[in-house]
Amino acid sequence: MSSSATDPDAGLPAQTSKAGAALWLSVLRIAGALAIPVVAFFAMWATFDFLRSEDANRVIVVVVAVVVGVFGVFFLYWGMNKAVDLLPFRYREGVRPWIFVGPCLVILSVFLVYPVINTILISLKDAFGQEFVGLDNYRFVFSDDSMLRSIRNTLGWIVIVPLFATVIGLVYATLADKLRRGEAVAKSLIFLPLAISFVGASVTWKLIYSFRPAGFGSNIGLLNGVMQGLGQDPVAWIQLRPWNNLFLMVIMIWMQVGFAMVVLSAAIKSVPDEIVEAARIDGASEWQVFRRILIPSILPTIVVVVTYMVINAMKVFDIVFVFGNAEADETEVIAERMLRWFFISANQGRGAAIAVVLFVAIIPVMIWNIRRFREEESIR
Amino acid sequence: MRRIRLVAPILAFALIVAACTDDDGGGEGSPTAAGSPAGENTGTVNVLSAVEPEENEVLQNIADATINQEQSDYTVEFEQSGNFEEQVQIRSQGGTLDVILLPQPGTVVQQAQSGNAIALEDMGFDIAELESTFGEYFMSLGEFEGKHYGIPSNVNLKSMVWYPKDDFDKAGYEIPTTWDELTALSDQIKADGGTPWCVGYQSEGSTGWPATDWMEDIMLATAGQDTYTQWIDHEIPFNDPAVVNAGELFGDVMFGQGNVLGGAENTPSVAFGDAPLPMFDDPPGCWLHRQASFITAFFPENAEAGVDYDWFPFPSIDQQGTLFAGEMMVTFRDAPETRDFLTRFMGEEVQCAMGEEPGSSRISPNVNVESTCYPNPILAGASEVLSTALAGEGEAGFDASDQMPPEVGSGSFWTGMVQYMRDGQDSLQSVLDEIESSWPA
Numbered sequence: 001m002s003s004s005a006t007d008p009d010a011g012l013p014a015q016t017s018k019a020g021a022a023l024w025l026s027v028l029r030i031a032g033a034l035a036i037p038v039v040a041f042f043a044m045w046a047t048f049d050f051l052r053s054e055d056a057n058r059v060i061v062v063v064v065a066v067v068v069g070v071f072g073v074f075f076l077y078w079g080m081n082k083a084v085d086l087l088p089f090r091y092r093e094g095v096r097p098w099i100f101v102g103p104c105l106v107i108l109s110v111f112l113v114y115p116v117i118n119t120i121l122i123s124l125k126d127a128f129g130q131e132f133v134g135l136d137n138y139r140f141v142f143s144d145d146s147m148l149r150s151i152r153n154t155l156g157w158i159v160i161v162p163l164f165a166t167v168i169g170l171v172y173a174t175l176a177d178k179l180r181r182g183e184a185v186a187k188s189l190i191f192l193p194l195a196i197s198f199v200g201a202s203v204t205w206k207l208i209y210s211f212r213p214a215g216f217g218s219n220i221g222l223l224n225g226v227m228q229g230l231g232q233d234p235v236a237w238i239q240l241r242p243w244n245n246l247f248l249m250v251i252m253i254w255m256q257v258g259f260a261m262v263v264l265s266a267a268i269k270s271v272p273d274e275i276v277e278a279a280r281i282d283g284a285s286e287w288q289v290f291r292r293i294l295i296p297s298i299l300p301t302i303v304v305v306v307t308y309m310v311i312n313a314m315k316v317f318d319i320v321f322v323f324g325n326a327e328a329d330e331t332e333v334i335a336e337r338m339l340r341w342f343f344i345s346a347n348q349g350r351g352a353a354i355a356v357v358l359f360v361a362i363i364p365v366m367i368w369n370i371r372r373f374r375e376e377e378s379i380r
Numbered sequence: 381m382r383r384i385r386l387v388a389p390i391l392a393f394a395l396i397v398a399a400c401t402d403d404d405g406g407g408e409g410s411p412t413a414a415g416s417p418a419g420e421n422t423g424t425v426n427v428l429s430a431v432e433p434e435e436n437e438v439l440q441n442i443a444d445a446t447i448n449q450e451q452s453d454y455t456v457e458f459e460q461s462g463n464f465e466e467q468v469q470i471r472s473q474g475g476t477l478d479v480i481l482l483p484q485p486g487t488v489v490q491q492a493q494s495g496n497a498i499a500l501e502d503m504g505f506d507i508a509e510l511e512s513t514f515g516e517y518f519m520s521l522g523e524f525e526g527k528h529y530g531i532p533s534n535v536n537l538k539s540m541v542w543y544p545k546d547d548f549d550k551a552g553y554e555i556p557t558t559w560d561e562l563t564a565l566s567d568q569i570k571a572d573g574g575t576p577w578c579v580g581y582q583s584e585g586s587t588g589w590p591a592t593d594w595m596e597d598i599m600l601a602t603a604g605q606d607t608y609t610q611w612i613d614h615e616i617p618f619n620d621p622a623v624v625n626a627g628e629l630f631g632d633v634m635f636g637q638g639n640v641l642g643g644a645e646n647t648p649s650v651a652f653g654d655a656p657l658p659m660f661d662d663p664p665g666c667w668l669h670r671q672a673s674f675i676t677a678f679f680p681e682n683a684e685a686g687v688d689y690d691w692f693p694f695p696s697i698d699q700q701g702t703l704f705a706g707e708m709m710v711t712f713r714d715a716p717e718t719r720d721f722l723t724r725f726m727g728e729e730v731q732c733a734m735g736e737e738p739g740s741s742r743i744s745p746n747v748n749v750e751s752t753c754y755p756n757p758i759l760a761g762a763s764e765v766l767s768t769a770l771a772g773e774g775e776a777g778f779d780a781s782d783q784m785p786p787e788v789g790s791g792s793f794w795t796g797m798v799q800y801m802r803d804g805q806d807s808l809q810s811v812l813d814e815i816e817s818s819w820p821a
Binding site: 127128211212213214215216217236238239321322324325326327328339340342343344345346347 | 487493586643646648649657658785787791792794799
């Protein structure tokens with residue numbers, strides 16, 4: 001209907017043609033939104049078939065992939081945009097945005113909205129996804145001992161990991177910022193673990209926590225080396241309930257501090273020097289500068305970092321999975337339970353129900369994050 | 381005029397795409413199989429398994445020396461995955477599986493149930509012939525709704541107790557054949573200042589499974605095959621007195637003062653592959669290790685069978701049991717090359733070649749494969765015990781945890797055994813109660 005405002009021809013006698021125009025506009029919008037994904041899909045299908053062919057020259061394959069991937073999509077948008085120009089004037093600006101937003105909406109609904117709805121449906125069905133069982137799977141999620149423990153542990157992860165990673169990252173960024181020389185080196189050292197995969201980091205830490213009982217050779221684990229150096233008996237760290245949860249969280253903190261540090265460091269550098277200097281001239285101590293100037297200035301960035309980490313901690317799975325039988329060690333987390341039930345125990349219903357719970361738990365974090373973002377925008 | 385120019389690039393692009401498709405379709409020119417739409421020869425048979433990378437290499441070597449050389453229609457590619465269960469789940473739903481080696485018959489049935497696996501009957505295999513080759517009992521494990529889905533491809537004897545032969549003989553110990561003799565032997569070892577057992581249950585996400593083997597061995601030897609099968613089928617509860625009795629005997633070994641190297645509570649921290657290693661120390665850190673035949677792959681490289689180590693069957697308690705496990709081939713793509721692969725791979729020639737392959741600890745479930753195929757005396761001995769048990773009836777029992785529903789067999793049973801080790805003998809009843817409550821309705 002917005003088109004009527006921009007439509008100079010719209011007049012009283014054209015009442016019926018106006019309804020027709022609105023219909024046409026909707027049809028054109030939908031067609032425009034669908035055109036690019038559909039054409040792109042078939043183009044990719046054809047290209048994919050070609051790329052799969054093993055006798056094809058590799059160089060040509062790469063060239064085709066680049067040409068189709070980059071120029072193909074560009075030409076699609078460009079061509080569609082030109083095609084809109086061919087439409088009668090009154091339709092043009094009503095359809096144009098849909099050409100650009102539409103493909104995104106279509107792809108999102110195919111790859112995001114549909115799977116979410118399907119997951120919710122499966123979560124109401126039995127182990128094989130065949131018959132509806134009502135809320136049984138959800139009853140299981142909130143009554144099974146192991147599931148409840150996984151919820152407890154995940155809560156621990158989303159509080160402890162972001163807290164420590166952000167605080168350490170912030171302190172490190174602030175201190176590194178004051179270095180006269182070697183700031184880049186100091187930061188790189190902390191940043192390095194971020195380049196390792198979660199599984200890689202877990203394997204590394206497995207060696208640090210390694211334990212061998214008496215009779216099975218000397219202990220090669222770093223921590224037990226320290227313990228023995230201090231004249232203590234070696235400890236089976238990963239069996240040490242409930243502290244083993246903390247030992248696993250340390251791994252994620254170790255990995256994420258680098259991220260927090262880099263992002264916060266960039267934010268600190270963007271705080272105008274005048275403000276900091278003005279505060280110093282007014283006699284503020286370094287702590288006051290940090291507490292009253294720096295922190296408020298970079299608060300939006302801190303919020304982004306914390307949100308990112310909360311979501312990451314909610315999804316943690318690799319670390320727990322690599323470290324052994326989570327159920328026996330009582331280190332279960334929600335994402336790990338989801339995989340366990342969906343794949344290993346082959347119970348689609350329960351796996352999907354856990355996925356839905358995890359999904360719903362992440363929504364408030366996202367909403368809070370978007371709200372904050374909007375507030376920031378409105379201030380600017 | 382102007383309009384045509386604008387549309388031209390789009391048309392040109394569409395033409396290029398169309399041209400590419402045509403080229404591709406024409407260039408390949410492979411005949412589409414008329415009879416079966418899924419039966420097109422892709423030139424490869426992919427075999428996905430959960431075996432260790434070393435064993436995968438052995439399998440590939442055997443295939444390269446036999447099947448890949450004998451014909452040129454297709455190439456067999458063995459692939460192993462550390463996260464086999466997830467891979468199978470993902471790829472069976474995605475339709476990108478040819479043949480898999482399933483270590484758990486329970487999941488053979490599950491694959492059949494999900495409708496992705498292809499029945500042997502539908503591929504034209506003669507079941508009676510297969511039953512005479514692998515024994516009715518083994519074949520029946522891959523049966524679902526009257527159809528068979530699995531061809532046994534490997535078997536390993538689980539009721540094996542390993543010992544350091546040279547030191548053992550020097551100390552004058554005798555091989556026990558009954559539970560009482562075993563208890564007497566371990567008392568004697570302790571009296572001589574040694575530690576009887578080496579035990580390790582750590583196996584990443586599957587930690588606890590070696591303990592379930594202990595339980596099964598004892599169940600089979602105390603309660604007998606009928607009760608054992610009822611236990612698997614949940615016709616008796618998991619906390620049935622028969623299971624409690626087996627758990628008590630198991631606990632007597634594990635928790636007996638000085639029985640286990642490092643103590644029972646630490647067994648979940650010892651990797652199952654590292655567990656037998658102290659046995660090869662001088663003097664031996666331990667004298668007995670109960671594990672399936674594959675464990676020799678984890679023994680020190682210079683250890684010699686029959687000299688440094690040897691084995692005896694797990695002693696009889698109320699009767700003699702032969703616990704075994706194995707692997708079954710399940711097919712997901714019915715095509716001439718997969719059928720040909722199955723036929724060749726289960727045949728005596730390839731199976732015998734597998735026994736001769738150095739570095740292979742696989743034992744053929746094909747009862748027609750002579751024990752002379754195994755240059756390794758350990759495997760030859762195990763093969764003899766297995767062939768007798770598979771061909772006959774009553775004595776053999778397939779690994780119970782592999783047949784229980786995955787929630788139990790690959791979940792709460794493993795976890796329960798770890799908890800038992802950690803919490804001590806008094807926790808047995810509550811552990812078994814918890815496993816019982818986890819049994820899916």
